Amino acid sequence: MATDFGRTTLPYCSFVLPGTTQRRVGVGVGTDVLDLTDVPQHADLFVGGTLDAMLAAGPDTWQAVRSWLLDDLPDGPRHPADSVELVMPFTVADYVDFYASEHHATNVGRIFRPDGDALTPNWKHLPIGYHGRAGTVVVSGTPITRPSGQRRLSDGEITFGPSVRLDFEAELGFVVGAPSTLGQPVPIDDFARHVFGVCLVDDWSARDVQAWEYVPLGPFLGKSFATSVSPWIVPLAALEGARVEQPTPSPEPLPYLQGAAPWGLDLEFVISINGTEISRPPFASMYWTGAQMLAHMTVNGASLRTGDLFASGTVSGPDPEQRGSLLELSWNGTEPLTLDDGSTRTFLEDADTVTISAHARLAGGQTLELGEVSGTVVPHS
Ligand code: CA
Numbered sequence: 001m002a003t004d005f006g007r008t009t010l011p012y013c014s015f016v017l018p019g020t021t022q023r024r025v026g027v028g029v030g031t032d033v034l035d036l037t038d039v040p041q042h043a044d045l046f047v048g049g050t051l052d053a054m055l056a057a058g059p060d061t062w063q064a065v066r067s068w069l070l071d072d073l074p075d076g077p078r079h080p081a082d083s084v085e086l087v088m089p090f091t092v093a094d095y096v097d098f099y100a101s102e103h104h105a106t107n108v109g110r111i112f113r114p115d116g117d118a119l120t121p122n123w124k125h126l127p128i129g130y131h132g133r134a135g136t137v138v139v140s141g142t143p144i145t146r147p148s149g150q151r152r153l154s155d156g157e158i159t160f161g162p163s164v165r166l167d168f169e170a171e172l173g174f175v176v177g178a179p180s181t182l183g184q185p186v187p188i189d190d191f192a193r194h195v196f197g198v199c200l201v202d203d204w205s206a207r208d209v210q211a212w213e214y215v216p217l218g219p220f221l222g223k224s225f226a227t228s229v230s231p232w233i234v235p236l237a238a239l240e241g242a243r244v245e246q247p248t249p250s251p252e253p254l255p256y257l258q259g260a261a262p263w264g265l266d267l268e269f270v271i272s273i274n275g276t277e278i279s280r281p282p283f284a285s286m287y288w289t290g291a292q293m294l295a296h297m298t299v300n301g302a303s304l305r306t307g308d309l310f311a312s313g314t315v316s317g318p319d320p321e322q323r324g325s326l327l328e329l330s331w332n333g334t335e336p337l338t339l340d341d342g343s344t345r346t347f348l349e350d351a352d353t354v355t356i357s358a359h360a361r362l363a364g365g366q367t368l369e370l371g372e373v374s375g376t377v378v379p380h381s
Contacts, residue, residue: 005030006030006368009368010066011235011371013233032079033078033081034076036074055176055177055178058193059193090233092307096311097203097219101285132224139228144228145381147209148160148163150212151163166204170314172201173229176308177194186298199233200373206222228373242368273348273352273354279322281314
């Protein structure tokens with residue numbers, strides 16, 4: 001069933017009508033897509049059929065278009081969202097994945113380095129991240145082919161074959177609109193001048209490949225085969241009512257990571273496998289904010305491009321039922337993870353469908369939907 005976005009969220013998408021091939025730009029109103037492609041207002045922003053021109057136009061235009069849509073919806077054609085094909089909404093430039101949940105990083109540290117400290121010495125001083133593969137970011141619904149790679153078995157033998165520890169990671173993605181200049185760091189308080197909005201991200205992960213390859217340079221083929229994103233980009237402006245205080249960082253971060261008024265977001269993720277809900281990770285517990293991630297990513301002078309995507313890292317909360325990956329959900333479990341059909345999971349099987357949705361909790365008790373990202377595992381051919 002299509003997500004009901006209500007009247008004021010106004011998330012953007014790119015879609016194709018049945019029987020056609022032309023990409024069109026739409027905005028979500030209730031459970032419909034309102035077609036903006038041919039409306040005369042702001043026509044130059046939407047004629048390309050993707051959000052690229054809109055993203056590049058910058059914050060003044062983003063606000064002007066949003067105000068126009070909030071005040072008076074245009075008379076463009078409306079289609080039920082589940083009657084159109086939602087496609088990749090923007091051209092991904094660079095893709096960076098962070099590791100910003102203290103609960104996730106602690107759990108993974110204990111699993112991968114059981115004899116060492118759970119958090120590495122740098123973890124509370126900088127938002128750790130790595131550059132991923134932009135060309136394999138795909139829209140929700142794209143089949144995920146089980147990757148093959150090198151693994152080291154428990155007896156030390158090195159083998160090659162399809163991953164037997166395929167996993168998901170539930171994350172929030174930040175979509176960069178306005179670019180920056182090479183050599184000039186983006187100050188932390190300029191976050192909203194560059195970041196247009198958010199999407200949901202599933203960072204598919206082959207744990208057996210990852211465990212063997214990640215030392216010393218970090219994730220590589222265990223991650224780069226596919227990353228799924230939701231088709232809806234929710235503007236940052238729609239989430240102002242969901243801002244919450246960031247958990248107090250300790251030790252105090254360096255000045256370039258201190259904003260004038262740091263904020264997190266009160267989002268609740270809902271993860272299901274084949275329709276069985278398995279976890280509800282809370283985004284408000286994230287240690288590092290999106291603004292800190294952006295400031296750190298550019299502090300060396302690396303420039304932003306329109307379409308850059310950076311993701312939060314797996315969202316995991318403090319409780320066992322709030323973990324954002326199977327690696328954590330099946331770790332130290334006294335009971336196996338059991339689905340509604342009676343089957344159990346440690347890692348993903350072929351034909352499994354992982355669906356990650358999220359909603360924002362606004363002051364006053366209302367909620368605001370962010371849509372969903374979904375993908376089905378298909379066997380290695
Ligand atoms: Ca990740």
